[in-house]
Amino acid sequence: MHSGVTVLVCGSDEAAVAETARALARVGDDFELVTADGEATASSVGAVDCIVSDGVDVPPLVAGLRETRPDVPVVVFGTGSADAVDGVLEDSTTDYVQRGTDGQYVVLAHRIEQAVAAADRGSGAVGAGEFDRHGEVIEALDDGVYALDDEGRFVFVNGGMADLTGYDADELLGEHTGVIKDRETVELAESKLAALLSSDDPDDVGTTFELELRRANGETLPCEDHMTVLYGPDGEFRGTAGVIRDITERKRREEMLSALQETSRALMQAPSREAVATIVAGAAERVLGLDMAVVRLYDADERVLRPTATTDAVVERLGERPVYALDEGRPGEVFASGEATTQSEAHELDDADPAVQSGLYFPIGVHGTLSVVSMKPDAFDDIDRQVVALLATNAAAACNRAKREQEVRETRERIATILDRINGLIENTVEVLVEATTREAIEVGVCEQLAATDPYTFAWVGRPDVRGNALLPSEWAGDAAIAMDDLSIPLGDGVPGSVAFTDHTTEILDDLAAADSEWVDRVREAGVASVMAIPLSYTDSTYGVLYVCADEPDAFDDREQVVLEALGRAVANAINAIESGKILSADKVVELEFTVDDRDLLLSRLSASTGATFTSAGAVTQDDGAIRLYLTVEGGDSEAILAELTEDDTVVSATCVAEHEGSSLFDVTVGESLLATLVDHGAVPKAISGESGIVRYTIELPYETEAREVFSLVEDNYGNTDLVGYHEHERPVQTQQEFRASLAERFTDRQETALRTAFLGGFFEWPREVDGDELATAMDISRPTYHQHLRAAQQKVFEELFEG
Incomplete structure (x- = not known):
């Protein structure tokens, strides 16, 4: 210069x-x-x-x-x-x-x-001499600087230009730009130059475009060319100058960003944490070219970091990777601290490893760690560190999402299992309650049904003694070896089960070790881990406590409590009906069926607004006179239905017990209602349903009750009330032969065989003498098919027994 x-x-x-x-x-x-x-x-x-x-x-x-x-x-x-x-x-x-x-x-x-x-x-025209005067300025630049004459030939190049192209500076001087630019790029530059020369806008003195610079050795290099038009003092065209910059690093960043976006999409679709680990290890190798990567996931049960995904090069050079405790190795350290660490020098991974020269160690949130190592010193630059950090961050987010979705799947599966179990338990228990003619039969049947349902292992009923100072076991069933004959549970402060009896409030014991009672010691020694004590209460009467045992802790979640409490109320209601000698002992009954299309009724409002079909699976009168309904719902949005129930003025409380494949189960307590009025007049509800705003009631009344008076009461208080059916009948008497003949006409051969083999084989004995697999094998059919025939046969027996 x-x-x-x-x-x-x-x-x-x-x-x-x-x-x-x-x-x-x-x-x-x-x-x-x-x-x-x-x-x-x-x-x-x-x-x-x-x-x-x-x-x-x-x-x-x-x-x-x-x-x-x-x-x-x-x-x-x-x-x-x-x-x-x-x-x-x-x-x-x-x-x-x-x-x-x-x-x-x-x-x-x-x-x-x-x-x-x-x-x-x-x-004079632009030339090498003019650039010589300021050459020291541009020689200090890393970018390539050049000047062209009006024919597109080099008249000046700096050292940076020579480095980029691989040519000596004097090799370029006098050569056309086609030496380093392909024809397409030259034509682009010429067209842009022509546009600049013809522009009246003073801003149009320069333009930037990308090109693949052709080096002396034939390789190409992605570059960015900033070309500027040179004018003289009088405005005449003097030539062009330009600055060429190597954009290899920028292209690398762009390609990395694109690959990372693809990886992020894959991570957001990963179904599990293990799938996330596999994607991350593969991305470290594919995106960064880092072929030695290990992803460890945290095992919360064992409190260790387990290698879940590794690249092939890791196994080839370092062997199988060890499991680390939280205070072991760099993965354990970064996971425990939550802080990433970088190693640029030689360091050992564990006693058996050859020393690696470089390492990047990042926590993956609360889920694990990502380790990237190299056998070369100082192998990782800032971009490597940034991308590995981004991979770890994205992996943590993906693990969070995968864990949530897995929990949702497990919850749905658990709800489906619970719903199936609940439906079976309710169906079987209702059969027991309907069929039983004595209190003892009710208690035995309910205990057997509960003990046969997972995860329950034992059930018993405790009745109060004459003085009301203790609960004595009356009936029990289950596999747990619990001595019940001489058991007496004193009623007093702090004794588990006392509150259930005296306050009509359910008790749950999830930690039996904390309870000090003789009967708790007995059940704990028998392998019981948790117990639920359910009051058998009807209005002002308490008939005892139903104890349900499970062999796993925390077995009674909210859904379990709702179902078992409803069963307890149903049992108490059945005992009350037997002991008070109501409709079950009547010789004649009246069956009354009517419909009501009036939005003053809860089921009319709900079925009209939601489009769902509501069916009552049972109703229990509570101490305060409120009615507790167990509603099954087909169709409709369960969350929307629950919201409407909760907001309804007549509803005291509402809970969605379970939902599965379009069906939902709700526990609803209502205050004043038509159902309460009917029960007060001696009616026994047999069926209640609501669909499209119309509620259908089927009730039975003792023969001496004036059915017309009950219907008039409904008709006077609710609009659009229609009488659908009215039947007076005595309880039927049927001979054994007639009963068998009528059943034989309804059975198929397979159904009769399934039922007969089950009865004669001891399938209904307790404990069972034969299981379903053996009976199915005997009939040369699958177990599901066998149980389908057996259930169909049982259904027909009960229909003939209760509907005939």
């Missing part, structure tokens, strides 16, 4: 003047820079070789200096309209440079050198 060039930078904006001076100082070490604001005078400024006016509004200072030295070149550096630029160039200004990117400061330095050279020896 020509030394001793004094440059005055002036303008009305002091901040802009200072910034331009600092930039010129960076790109031109030999510039002697002087600054002045718009108020300075010519006399206050010494001799200068070039004036730079920062902004198209040239300050008066410039005119003053030109009066004393008219040959001092003036270069305007700014942004303005076409008219403003034309005005500047007409006003004796040597050159104009459009303000833009940092690369324009290099162009500005070049124009200053051109202007000074022209002032010294007259104007």
Whole structure:
């Protein structure tokens, strides 16, 4: 560069003047820079070789200096309209440079050198000599800088250009740009240049485009070319200059970003944490080219980090990876601390490992760790660290999502299992309650049904003694070896089961170790882990406590409690009916069936608004007179139905017990209701359903009850009430032979065989003498098919027994 060039930078904006001076100082070490604001005078400024006016509004200072030295070149550096630029160039200004990117400061330095050279020896075309004067500036740049004549041939290249292309500088000089650019890129550059030359917009002095630079060895390099048009003082075209930058790293980032986006999409679809680990290990190898990666997942039960996914290179070079405790190895350390760590020097992974030279260790949230290692020292740059950190972060989010979805799946499966079990338990228990004619039969049947249902292992009923000081076991069933004959549970403070009896409140014992009672000791020794004590209460009467045992802790969640409490109320209701000698002992009964289409009824409102079908699976009168309904619902949105139930003024409480494949089970307590009125008048509800706003009731009344009075009561209080059916009948008497004959007509051969083999084989004995697999094998059919025939046969027996 020509030394001793004094440059005055002036303008009305002091901040802009200072910034331009600092930039010129960076790109031109030999510039002697002087600054002045718009108020300075010519006399206050010494001799200068070039004036730079920062902004198209040239300050008066410039005119003053030109009066004393008219040959001092003036270069305007700014942004303005076409008219403003034309005005500047007409006003004796040597050159104009459009303000833009940092690369324009290099162009500005070049124009200053051109202007000074022209002032010294007259104007001429751009050439190597002019670039020689500021070559030291651009030689310091890593980017390639070049100048072309009007035929597109190199007249100047810097060292950076030679490094990028692989050619010596003197090999490029005089050559056409086609040496390093393919024909398509050359045509693009020429078309852009033509557009720039024909543009009236002063902003159009430069353009940037991407190209594949062709190196001397035939390789290609992705680059970015910033091409600038060069004009002389009189506005004539002087050639073009450009800056070429290697964008390999930027392309690498773009490709990484694209690959990471694909990886993120795959992670968000991963069904499990193990799938997440496999995707992350593969991404480290595919995206970063890091072939030694290990993903460990945290095992909460064992409190260790287990290697779940590894790249092939890890196993080949380091062998099978060990399991780490939370205080072992770098994975254990980063997981426990939550802080990532980087190793750039040799370090051992464990006693059996060869030392690795570099390592990146990142926690994957609360789910595990990601380790990336290399046998080379200082193998990882900032981009590697950033991408590995992003992979670990995305993996943590994906693990969170996969865990939540897995929990949802497990919950749905558990609900489906519970619903199936609940339906079976309710069906079987209702059969027991309907069939039983004595309290003992009710208690035995209920205990047997509960003990046969997982996860329950034992059930018994405790009745109060004569004085009401203790509960004595009356009936029990189950596999647990619990001595019951001499058991007596005292009623008093702190004794489990006392609250259930005295306060009519369910008790749950999830931790038997904390309870101090003789009967608790007995059940704990028998392998029982949790117990639920259910009061058998009907209105003001308590008939005892139903105890249900399970062999696993925390067996009684909210759904279990709702179902078992409902069963307890149903048992108490059945005992009350037997002991009070109500309808079950009547010789004659009246069956009344009617429909009501009135939105004052809860089921009418719900079925009309939700489109679902509601069916009562049982109703129990509570101590306060409220009615507790067990509703099965087909169709409709269970959450919307629960919301309507909760918001309804007549509903005291509502719970969704379970839902499965369009069916839902709700436990609903209502205050004043038509059902309560019917029960008060001695009616026994047999069936209640609501569909499309119409509620259908089927009730039975003792023969002596005036059925017309009950129907009139309903008709007077509710609109659109219609009588559908009215039947008076005695309880039927049927001989054994007639009963068998009627059943035989209803059975298929397979059904009769299934039922007969089950009865004769001891399938209904307790404990069972034969299981379903053996009976199915005997009939040469599958177990599900066998149980289908058996269930169908049982259904027909019960229909003949209870509906005939």
